[in-house]
Amino acid sequence: MRHGLTPPRHDPDRAAANGSPTGSDQALFGDPLRSASGPRPTALPEMATAVIILNEDREIEYVNASAEALFAGVDPIGCTMEALLTSCGARGVEAARLSSAADEPITCTRVHLADSRVLDCEVRPLSNGGFVLSLDDVTDHVRSAELANRDPLTGLANRTLFHHQLLDRLEVVKRNSGRVAILLIDLDRFKAINDTLGHPLGDALLRKVSARLTGALRDEDVAARLGGDEFGVIQSAAEQPDAAELLAARLVDLIGRTYVLEGHTIHIGATIGVTVAPRDGLDADVLLKNADLALYQAKAAGKGTFRVYETGMTERIQARRLLEIDLRRALALKQFDVVYQPQVDIATGAISGFEALIRWQHPVRGPVSPGEFIPAAEEIGIISAVSEWVLRTACREAMSWPGDISVAVNLSPVQFRNGRLLEVVTSALSATGLPASRLELEITEGALLENSDAVLAVLRSLRALGIRISMDDFGTGYSSLSYLQKFPLDKIKIDRSFIRNIDHEPDRLHLVRAIAALAKGLGMKTTAEGVETLAELQCVRSEGCTEVQGYFTGRPVPAREAAALLSSGVQGSSSREND
Amino acid sequence: MADLYRLVYYSRNRVADGPEALDTAISSILEASRRNNARDNVTGALMFNSGCFAQVLEGRREAIEDVFERIQQDERHGDVSLLAFEPASRRAFANWSMGFVGASVHETMRYSGTAEASGFDPSRMTGDALFETLVRLAIEEEKA
Numbered sequence: 001m002r003h004g005l006t007p008p009r010h011d012p013d014r015a016a017a018n019g020s021p022t023g024s025d026q027a028l029f030g031d032p033l034r035s036a037s038g039p040r041p042t043a044l045p046e047m048a049t050a051v052i053i054l055n056e057d058r059e060i061e062y063v064n065a066s067a068e069a070l071f072a073g074v075d076p077i078g079c080t081m082e083a084l085l086t087s088c089g090a091r092g093v094e095a096a097r098l099s100s101a102a103d104e105p106i107t108c109t110r111v112h113l114a115d116s117r118v119l120d121c122e123v124r125p126l127s128n129g130g131f132v133l134s135l136d137d138v139t140d141h142v143r144s145a146e147l148a149n150r151d152p153l154t155g156l157a158n159r160t161l162f163h164h165q166l167l168d169r170l171e172v173v174k175r176n177s178g179r180v181a182i183l184l185i186d187l188d189r190f191k192a193i194n195d196t197l198g199h200p201l202g203d204a205l206l207r208k209v210s211a212r213l214t215g216a217l218r219d220e221d222v223a224a225r226l227g228g229d230e231f232g233v234i235q236s237a238a239e240q241p242d243a244a245e246l247l248a249a250r251l252v253d254l255i256g257r258t259y260v261l262e263g264h265t266i267h268i269g270a271t272i273g274v275t276v277a278p279r280d281g282l283d284a285d286v287l288l289k290n291a292d293l294a295l296y297q298a299k300a301a302g303k304g305t306f307r308v309y310e311t312g313m314t315e316r317i318q319a320r321r322l323l324e325i326d327l328r329r330a331l332a333l334k335q336f337d338v339v340y341q342p343q344v345d346i347a348t349g350a351i352s353g354f355e356a357l358i359r360w361q362h363p364v365r366g367p368v369s370p371g372e373f374i375p376a377a378e379e380i381g382i383i384s385a386v387s388e389w390v391l392r393t394a395c396r397e398a399m400s401w402p403g404d405i406s407v408a409v410n411l412s413p414v415q416f417r418n419g420r421l422l423e424v425v426t427s428a429l430s431a432t433g434l435p436a437s438r439l440e441l442e443i444t445e446g447a448l449l450e451n452s453d454a455v456l457a458v459l460r461s462l463r464a465l466g467i468r469i470s471m472d473d474f475g476t477g478y479s480s481l482s483y484l485q486k487f488p489l490d491k492i493k494i495d496r497s498f499i500r501n502i503d504h505e506p507d508r509l510h511l512v513r514a515i516a517a518l519a520k521g522l523g524m525k526t527t528a529e530g531v532e533t534l535a536e537l538q539c540v541r542s543e544g545c546t547e548v549q550g551y552f553t554g555r556p557v558p559a560r561e562a563a564a565l566l567s568s569g570v571q572g573s574s575s576r577e578n579d
Numbered sequence: 580m581a582d583l584y585r586l587v588y589y590s591r592n593r594v595a596d597g598p599e600a601l602d603t604a605i606s607s608i609l610e611a612s613r614r615n616n617a618r619d620n621v622t623g624a625l626m627f628n629s630g631c632f633a634q635v636l637e638g639r640r641e642a643i644e645d646v647f648e649r650i651q652q653d654e655r656h657g658d659v660s661l662l663a664f665e666p667a668s669r670r671a672f673a674n675w676s677m678g679f680v681g682a683s684v685h686e687t688m689r690y691s692g693t694a695e696a697s698g699f700d701p702s703r704m705t706g707d708a709l710f711e712t713l714v715r716l717a718i719e720e721e722k723a
Contacts, residue, residue: 211648258651259648260643260644260647261644263584263664263666265661265664481662482665
């Protein structure tokens with residue numbers, strides 16, 4: 001039972017602090033009880049409040065009808081209160097406190113019985129050396145108060161209780177100079193799961209998330225469901241923000257792990273904003289706003305991560321808004337460029353195609369990294385327009401290259417959502433005249449995670465046109481082998497993190513070997529991404545990769561230079577090896 | 580058995596360094612999973628080396644989902660990669676409440692080579708390279 005919930009009239013501490021009994025109590029318990037064996041007031045046996053009278057030896061000598069009903073099946077006369085309560089499963093401490101009540105004028109104790117009933121007991125000493133106990137069954141009251149503060153789906157605290165708990169903890173911080181962290185947690189991709197797989201499954205998923213959440217917390221931490229897919233945690237700890245950072249990292253990992261639910265494999269993520277009192281403030285609203293700013297930063301950083309509030313975060317968010325404003329204009333102001341990185345056939349050493357990569361050159365900012373502006377473009381909803389521009393540009397420029405050299409263009413998961421992808425691609429091909437067989441579209445696992453049946457249909461239509469599909473960054477996400485079976489793919493691009501230093505890392509070698517063999521068995525090509533040295537190239541060749549892309553075989557260059565690379569004949573790995 | 584599912588995953592192990600700590604961790608994992616699995620009618624096999632766990636679980640869908648959720652919340656597993664989760668026609672490890680195979684580094688080498696060696700038939704990819712490896716190692720273990 002949390003103290004914050006206790007309604008005033010049942011608050012034992014408050015009642016104890018009040019001191020003397022009220023007038024009506026005097027009338028009931030005053031004169032007639034001066035002698036324990038004396039006459040009882042006529043009202044006493046019929047009172048709704050359960051009343052027990054103890055003699056000076058603390059043995060029960062009288063119970064009224066309500067008290068008898070409370071302890072049905074037990075004959076209490078002659079027992080001590082401690083024995084009576086313990087026999088009903090009350091916690092020892094509570095029972096002892098009641099029994100030892102002596103010197104204080106009035107003692108109030110909340111007692112929890114084994115059958116989950118909750119009694120508020122009030123002990124008053126009598127002038128004859130005995131005691132009178134009144135017991136109030138507050139079970140329903142306590143339970144409904146608790147329900148009113150609980151999220152019915154997950155059983156976690158709701159927003160109201162979270163706020164009360166936060167105020168309580170902040171009072172403690174003000175008094176004792178302890179530290180409290182607030183974590184605001186947003187689930188990534190939950191809405192898509194809920195929409196595509198249905199609300200009952202979404203609800204079941206939320207229950208699993210809250211189980212993982214509470215499993216990672218200590219008893220004294222507070223976990224709450226604040227809204228649809230928003231959770232909050234209050235963590236008191238001496239070492240802040242260190243403790244909160246450890247917890248946030250653990251929660252990002254834990255909540256982001258795969259779920260299997262009713263036969264579905266489900267991937268969601270967690271993004272977390274953290275703030276710490278008293279460092280970042282002592283006002284609940286200010287702290288919640290700080291945590292929200294930190295959460296916003298974590299989302300801007302690409303989700304699936306956490307950020308701790310820092311002074312200056314407001315300024316950074318302002319900077320991000322300015323970036324977004326510039327980004328919205330960039331397309332119209334022709335600030336984007338496309339460069340092309342060679343993809344080399346490992347067997348022949350010849351360039352088989354190029355991957356189109358976007359570059360943003362801002363007149364004041366200078367070059368802006370795609371890692372910075374692509375997530376921003378996705379967030380503000382212009383990624384489809386930008387991707388479409390890259391696609392058209394790449395198709396047009398590839399037309400200037402000789403032969404059957406292909407061009408690979410990246411698709412954003414967002415493009416699968418708006419339902420126009422097939423139309424955009426066919427329009428780009430017909431406008432530029434590029435044969436479909438020379439176009440390759442690179443997708444990431446992120447595209448396959450949502451609404452996979454619709455995605456599957458689009459991919460099949462694209463392939464039916466003769467376009468090839470590659471799985472980009474393979475091995476960094478969930479890398480579910482079932483995707484390889486379910487989706488029509490022509491190529492797997494093994495992420496650069498598996499290729500770097502592969503000549504010194506046997507684990508990476510084994511992984512690349514297995515992926516290459518797997519792809520071969522499924523009739524797919526494999527591209528090793530990020531090859532930077534001859535030793536790495538030799539490794540991926542001997543492990544069975546069919547293509548290579550990286551600084552060693554060629555940096556990204558403008559279209560004209562790409563054409564020159566092709567005509568000069570200086571291309572591919574074999575020529576470089578002989579350098 | 581109706582509603583029979585098979586789940587295959589591997590994870591990086593986060594057990595503290597040192598062979599004794601590893602042995603203790605493995606024993607406790609195996610003991611717990613054998614006890615729970617016998618109760619829930621879950622069968623399967625666990626492969627382990629100093630770097631990772633690989634496990635196949637088979638049984639009723641709900642039982643498999645519960646076991647996997649426990650694994651996901653277990654600190655000893657890091658980076659859990661789910662390789663397969665799908666209906667299965669029959670149990671491959673019917674006699675194993677949790678078989679333990681391939682503890683040595685040599686077995687890891689063998690696992691890595693599986694995809695190449697077994698001449699994959701894409702139509703039967705449901706089992707994964709890993710599943711095939713575990714089945715083969717389990718059979719060898721039974722013979723030994």
